[in-house]
Amino acid sequence: MPEGHSVHRIARQFARNFVGRPVAASSPQGRFAEGAAVIDGREALQAKAVGKQMFLEFEGDVWLRVHLGLYGAWDFAGEILVDPTIASANGRMGQTNQRGTDLDEPILDDAGENSLSSIGAPRRTRVHVRMSEQTSGLADEGDEWPPPVVGQVRLRLLTDVTCADLRGPTACALQGPDEVLATIDKLGPDPLVGDPAEGEERFVRAVRRKPTPIALLLMDQSVVSGIGNVYRAEMLFRARLNPHTPGRDVPEGVVRGLWHDWVRLLAIGVETGQMMTMDGLTGDAYRAAMASRDDRHWVYHRAGLPCRVCGTEIALEEIGARKLYWCPSCQR
């Protein structure tokens, strides 16, 4: 499942391409037929992300709440207006599926238009989903409209020109405004929602109150929103913090440091579509690490490999039914 950064990116896609337009909704798979019927024909008013949840508001106080869970995804197709704050979508969309599950979206080269600084006015781009091997040599199915349904699609949202297919979500439900507020109320602070300074105070209070290991607190969506297993491991390493340290024993300055690191990592993730956690590396070492999708992190998914800093074997353990990667030497 995408961590918080991806959900914000998806929300921006909806804001850019669906908000302000009437939306046709259906449930090709059938499991959300009732909800789709309610949405069908209403204008989308607003899209917002809070942590890993996305909320899409329609006319008449109808809200769609979606949580992608472990393997849910949104597939966008058709004509897509790229949100100017979403860098890696720029100029590359015709070559890639826009999928909500991607660990990382394609890395941009440094040439001209694709660079971060060149992002300006939104541009129109043609996007075809699933344009890889399957369609080559056959009639060009990519131009069909609406696109043929592939596999299990829980919910399809259509404007005149844009299609979004939802598959495999953990949660897909309609809510009233009060329920939306209640849902958001239960979530810990998201640096991109509300006042970050207030979020910091809420985070510090929640962490310093508890005897729970900090590794569990960072993944607790009621403590802080949007952090998943990758960012968790990377943030703990970046702070050189022992994952087992009880929250109440983490020095206040270190807790504040974790919050500020999340603010920074989330901003970078939303801008680039990648979980960039090794911004401390430079030059060849950085390029080498980025070259491999599987080895882009300080500790995540590096069990048994030498720590990039001290050479100690990266440890792997299960905590809260998730895998935790860390350096027993750097993170005392």
Added chain:
DNA sequence: CATCGATGTTGAG
């Protein structure tokens, strides 16, 4: 081609 594991959460027991 079959099996496994994954960026996650929920609810049963």
Added chain:
DNA sequence: TCAACCTCGATGG
């Protein structure tokens, strides 16, 4: 604490 959810890329034979 663990299975279920229900998708798909990676891995193994």
